[in-house]
Amino acid sequence: MLAVVCAVLAVPPAAAAAEEDEVAGIIVLGVPGLAWTDVDESVTPNLWAMAGSGASASMSVRTIGSWTCPEAGWLSLGAGERAGGAAPRDAQCAAQSQLPAPVEDGDGWSAGGWDALIEANESFNYGARLGSLADAMTAMAAEEEAAALEAEAAGEPVVEPDPGACVAGIGDGAALAAADTEGRISFWAPGLASLGEAMAACDVVIVDPGVVVGDTADEAPDTSTDYDQLGEDDTGVGSDEPSGELDTGEIAPEPDSVRTRAAAEADAAVGEVEAALPEDWRLLVAGVADASAPSALHPVLYSGAGVEPGELTSATTGRDGYVQLVDVTATALGAVGAEVPATVAGAPIQVLPDAGRTSEAAVAQGIDETAASQSVIAVSFVFYSVLSGLGVIAVAAAVWLLCGSDRYRGLARTVCLAVAAMPVAGVAAGIPHWWRGEHPSLAFWVIVAAGMAVLTVAASLPWTRRGARPVLVIAGAAALLIAVDQVSGATWPLHTPMGYTAQAGARFTGLGNYAFSVFAAAVILLIAFVPWKGRARVWGPIAIGVCAVVIVGAPNLGRDMGGTLTLVAAVILCCWKLWGRKLTVKAVILAGGIAFGVFAIGGFLDYLRPQEDQTHLGRFVGSVLDGTATNILIRKAGAAIGTIGRPLTWLSLAALIGAIIIWRKRAPIRSSEVAAAVIGLSAVAVLGAVVNDSGVAVTGFTTALGFGLLAVAVGPRTERAQPATRDPVSTAPSSGN
Incomplete structure (x- = not known):
């Protein structure tokens, strides 16, 4: 019995997709709060086009607790593991949406309050090593340099190390994801005007357009309850539903203008990045956090060199159309040929090609998956x-x-x-x-x-x-x-x-x-x-x-x-x-x-x-x-x-x-x-x-x-x-x- 069971337990699952080729670089653009319902042909035309021309999936941003605020989302992206913020986590994510700008000194940029962030995460017992993304790129640079020296000493042809083996950040949130374990940032700029310079400096560029797509305070579903559940198998209490629709007779309620404007602003940033994207680079757009409680699934849109239309999946989910936030970290490293360290819990996102996939189908599927998840919680x-x-x-x-x-x-x-x-x-x-x-x-x-x-x-x-x-x-x-x-x-x-x-x-x-x-x-x-x-x-x-x-x-x-x-x-x-x-x-x-x-x-x-x-x-x-x-x-x-x-x-x-x-x-x-x-x-x-x-x-x-x-x-x-x-x-x- 023991031999039979062990043999079957060792049978590997079928591979979801083939390994992807390396590219010159990748841009990860994060938009906290972005939902599938925000992806609209008229309001967000760039995101809508990406849903059809690239590959997409619904993403869980679960980190510490049953909903994830922006500070925790950006830190988890840089760690490749569930991480939490140092600021209080209120139901409206107000405190963790106010991210401090990096601090400049004579040697460059450092993430603000880094020591407090390290201390906060030591108490969560998830083993998050903040800065793993940047450290992995540094390790790749060190390996390439060592290989070049070894080849030179042996009289063999020398392959010059990649000068862009680093992580650049644009925007305050991106600084948290781009920082290394010491809180240092290889390249940082406050806005997209420096995008070209960032791509020239580093192969991985994290972009925070400074937008949180959320509802106005009076329309948000919860303003007081903390659903914090640290168990991995908890689905969260989350029984509160969004406030009911107003009884306005035949007059349809106006959409939340705050949310609509934020989504349009994020879409404009996506368009600006796409216009500057080289042919041998990739772009990954992700809703990296919730804007408020309760949590929801968020879209991930992937396009660029070698990415065919279709669905996304990863080894951590084992399910077509679903990925996790920590998978984005592994994807960025895998795209440029860096080794994914053991401290990163995610796995590179894989593309499941579907030539007939359209924007309408991708968005409809994402909305349906989100509705299913939220209905279960209800x-x-x-x-x-x-x-x-x-x-x-x-x-x-x-x-x-x-x-x-x-x-x-x-x-x-x-x-x-x-x-x-x-x-x-x-x-x-x-x-x-x-x-x-x-x-x-x-x-x-x-x-x-x-x-x-x-x-x-x-x-x-x-x-x-x-x-x-x-x-x-x-x-x-x-x-x-x-x-x-x-x-x-x-x-x-x-x-x-x-x-x-x-x-x-x-x-x-x-x-x-x-x-x-x-x-x-x-x-x-x-x-x-x-x-x-x-x-x-x-x-x-x-x-x-x-x-x-x-x-x-x-x-x-x-x-x-x-x-x-x-x-x-x-x-x-x-x-x-x-x-x-x-x-x-x-x-x-x-x-x-x-x-x-x-x-x-x-x-x-x-x-x-x-x-x-x-x-x-x-x-x-x-x-x-x-x-x-x-x-x-x-x-x-x-x-x-x-x-x-x-x-x-x-x-x-x-x-x-x-x-x-x-x-x-x-x-x-x-x-x-x-x-x-x-x-x-x-x-x-x-x-x-x-x-x-x-x-x-x-x-x-x-x-x-x-x-x-x-x-x-x-x-x-x-x-x-x-x-x-x-x-x-x-x-x-x-x-x-």
């Missing part, structure tokens, strides 16, 4: 709260079903099934495009309610309601749905609260912690309650377990390193108990050792692949080897602890209380199937909460699916008095395993 907190509340009721129903009188037992059973179906329906809600409706939130809840009803009825039919069949119906539907989604591209949970919103920048593909919890609980229930016969009782659970681990951990599927560790241990313990073995400390240590072995070997094999192809698992192994893993572990532990007190905490607490009541009122478990399910679900709930940064949310989702279904499988006291029929061959593992 329903997420309510979804988690409703699931937690109904889950507490389901725990009470499970206690009544197992320990109460015959009265209302049928109702209790139905409640257990319906609540267990809710997270499954939540995943399925991503199949239809519910966010495109006139009332997206209502459409989402209608789909969830319908999914719950269908599964509950399916598990209550005359031929499915007996014994453990209801468990197999709902758990089977959950496992099959998530497995099909992973094999087909992991699209559905992305647009529901069961996944991660794209703007959160945590995981664009693969298996998120919430969906993993549901999938793992379903797998455990299937292993425990499928009516295995003969030797199938041994090989059946092993087959399901191996397939499940591959789905969770394979680099081209789930990519979930914490889930891999959790599921391997949980499956082993579940099978151990199912086969009638005694659960001892030695058995627990053995299961943990095998799980860690799969995790370590799979991670090392992933680490051996090219950096641009590595998943979270391989990059984590790299952080262990270079000594930066401590920051990651501290950050994830903080995120896990931060989940305590959120809605799913109360469901987890209710499950603990319910389990104690059931244990005190019912005799000890005698069925190996039930014991295996209890052990496996407990392992997922506890170990998953410890090793994943979603913390108690893992326990909550595991409980939501597993607690009620387990109660239905056990049945009332009168049903439990009849021992389960066991096949004599089921004892085979004790002698042959």
Whole structure:
């Protein structure tokens, strides 16, 4: 099993696109607040033309917290890692939009307040090394100079070092991105009048046109709430929606003139840069930050030498049409042939050519992706709260079903099934495009309610309601749905609260912690309650377990390193108990050792692949080897602890209380199937909460699916008095395993 799983975990995902040729230089023009809705044929003609003539994508600018202000965005661009600003982060980004101009001394320019920025980022535990972009260009210059000296000493032809191996900045924000680790800037100018001089000096030019595209204060969606969530897998609370449309009768409200003027001003800067762009250079325009809370996806437009029309993607997202802010840093370095250092978390953006792509199609796609992401945030907190509340009721129903009188037992059973179906329906809600409706939130809840009803009825039919069949119906539907989604591209949970919103920048593909919890609980229930016969009782659970681990951990599927560790241990313990073995400390240590072995070997094999192809698992192994893993572990532990007190905490607490009541009122478990399910679900709930940064949310989702279904499988006291029929061959593992 170990060899098979490790081999599959090492299979590389298919390459998204071929490596791009190097160019003479690249200009990165950042416009904080720029949204896809700002790209208009009449208001922003240059941006509109770029959307059709070049390649584009939607970009997550998530850095420190659930929205990113300009200061943090520019610093993250220079670091290639999530960085935060030193100024206070208010909901309107007022403080972090007031960027200080660089300071000039006798030797050149330095970024203002650099020491304060370094100090602020040391406390965030993201390991951001401010100035990595500029330092990488300096390192390239040093390597070229060393190579030239070596060639000269050997009497070989000398290739002159590139004199432009540096980063130039134009504008105050660009100074933060162009500064090196000491805060020094190779070239800086306040405006675009010096663009030609900047391109002559450096191969990478960062431009801040001095524009923040945002709403006026009275139209902005939030002016007080701080949605700061440091966990990578948080989608942010973000339940506040923009202020409603004014009831003006037949008179259409005027567009926000402030935002329109800002977008037009940014577009004029793009046109000026395009007019000066040499044929062997590239231009990348990006909305590098939010203008205010809440966050949103922002456009990235890429054009110039060798860039064909189409979509953009990157190895960090693994999804067509999506990139991250840190990918822009790696793209700038890769375009000019510089090596991307380990301190840069992003990967070079790749172009997926599409000759038929038009400006209309690109903008429409970007608007739709943004709407989907924001609609998910609008329903997420309510979804988690409703699931937690109904889950507490389901725990009470499970206690009544197992320990109460015959009265209302049928109702209790139905409640257990319906609540267990809710997270499954939540995943399925991503199949239809519910966010495109006139009332997206209502459409989402209608789909969830319908999914719950269908599964509950399916598990209550005359031929499915007996014994453990209801468990197999709902758990089977959950496992099959998530497995099909992973094999087909992991699209559905992305647009529901069961996944991660794209703007959160945590995981664009693969298996998120919430969906993993549901999938793992379903797998455990299937292993425990499928009516295995003969030797199938041994090989059946092993087959399901191996397939499940591959789905969770394979680099081209789930990519979930914490889930891999959790599921391997949980499956082993579940099978151990199912086969009638005694659960001892030695058995627990053995299961943990095998799980860690799969995790370590799979991670090392992933680490051996090219950096641009590595998943979270391989990059984590790299952080262990270079000594930066401590920051990651501290950050994830903080995120896990931060989940305590959120809605799913109360469901987890209710499950603990319910389990104690059931244990005190019912005799000890005698069925190996039930014991295996209890052990496996407990392992997922506890170990998953410890090793994943979603913390108690893992326990909550595991409980939501597993607690009620387990109660239905056990049945009332009168049903439990009849021992389960066991096949004599089921004892085979004790002698042959």
